[in-house]
Amino acid sequence: xxxVEFTADSLRFSDALPPKAPADGFVWVFVDREEFTTHQxxxxxxxxxxxxxxxxxxxxxxxGNAIHPSHYDFTSIYDLVIFRRLATPxxxxxxVEHEAAIEAYHGQGGQPRSKPxxxxxxxxxxxxxxxxxxxxxxxxxxxxxxxxxxxxxxIERSLTDAKFSVDAVSARSRIPSSPADLVLRxxxxxxxxxxxxxxxxxKQLEHWQxxxxxxxSRFINWxxxxxxxxxxxxxxxxxxxxxxxxxxxxxxxxxxxxxxxxADAQLAQTRRDQMVARARDVIEHIQRVVHHARRxxxxxxxxxxxxxxxxxxxxxxxxxxxxxLTAIFLPLNLIAGIFGMNFEFIPLLHLPSxxxxxxxxxxxxxxxxxxxxxRKDYLARTRR
Numbered sequence: 116x117x118x119v120e121f122t123a124d125s126l127r128f129s130d131a132l133p134p135k136a137p138a139d140g141f142v143w144v145f146v147d148r149e150e151f152t153t154h155q156x157x158x159x160x161x162x163x164x165x166x167x168x169x170x171x172x173x174x175x176x177x178x179g180n181a182i183h184p185s186h187y188d189f190t191s192i193y194d195l196v197i198f199r200r201l202a203t204p205x206x207x208x209x210x211v212e213h214e215a216a217i218e219a220y221h222g223q224g225g226q227p228r229s230k231p232x233x234x235x236x237x238x239x240x241x242x243x244x245x246x247x248x249x250x251x252x253x254x255x256x257x258x259x260x261x262x263x264x265x266x267x268x269x270i271e272r273s274l275t276d277a278k279f280s281v282d283a284v285s286a287r288s289r290i291p292s293s294p295a296d297l298v299l300r301x302x303x304x305x306x307x308x309x310x311x312x313x314x315x316x317x318k319q320l321e322h323w324q325x326x327x328x329x330x331x332s333r334f335i336n337w338x339x340x341x342x343x344x345x346x347x348x349x350x351x352x353x354x355x356x357x358x359x360x361x362x363x364x365x366x367x368x369x370x371x372x373x374x375x376x377x378a379d380a381q382l383a384q385t386r387r388d389q390m391v392a393r394a395r396d397v398i399e400h401i402q403r404v405v406h407h408a409r410r411x412x413x414x415x416x417x418x419x420x421x422x423x424x425x426x427x428x429x430x431x432x433x434x435x436x437x438x439x440l441t442a443i444f445l446p447l448n449l450i451a452g453i454f455g456m457n458f459e460f461i462p463l464l465h466l467p468s469x470x471x472x473x474x475x476x477x478x479x480x481x482x483x484x485x486x487x488x489x490r491k492d493y494l495a496r497t498r499r
Contacts, residue, residue: 116146116154119270121291132157136165136253141294145257145266148245151179158256166251168192178247178258185245185356187363194250196298196364199243199353200305201312203264241312241346243353246305248298255294257301265301292386295368299393302361306400309354313407319343320411327422340415347412354405358398365394439493446480 463469
């Protein structure tokens, strides 16, 4: 567990819980989810001492739930925000290796049953982790997955900003002014990771589209393509949950009284406007991710339909050619069948030149039908 005290233009780490929050700042307490149960009594003490209210048992269960969807809830004292961030490549790789180990020894006698299914790297990244925030006026309690990059990177960035700021005004603009401001900045960093992964998804789907639209394509990655479409559904549902949670919190920020931000009314209004603007920016980023996921999904469905339409057209061309050839040989079979009848008196049957007359008529009929079908493009070569 880490305790950080933010003031107007600086921050410092603390080994123990301060008796009260700084007059011009707030306290941030963040803990790994694996240690949440162990530190829960101390967190409850911090909530009661610095926030003014203990955490509800239901909210504690939500914070400790690693698979909880993005969600927003509130009480008269604090807000609860759960936001699912994108898993890092290291977390995804560890998860895949863990599933592979379970799969390898799931067979009888501890023998590998089949090869582990890893999936495509781009779509493996559509895996999320829940991060919980409890937002008081002067206290922020956050619960992160173990080794969460969001908390560490933000601490490093804040230390850098505080160290290299040229004056107090510059430092004050870079240091979060309230717990809600800090949460919005971290959530914004989480959403940016979803924006970054769009390039990888687009590149992979464009590769599949090129393969599907190739002439005489023998596309065999249908399982991966269906898995990618399923993952795009997951991404869309995930972003919808994030959007709903952030929209509810934005409505709450708009309704929050200005006195909770600062004593000065003008400063309070300025800070609230900044947070509302930042919240709207986060929601706009989430909407961009949702729009891109839907566009990729529609693009994948469209290219699959084009692929099968092209296959159907090639099949129709083949069947058209075979039908034309069959139509050419049908009159020839008719002529051969007539002269093969067991009648004694058939014209041309007993003539020395009867065979050549029959062969000539058959060749003429075949040639005439061939010319007719060729002019109608029934025997034309398919253009690719």
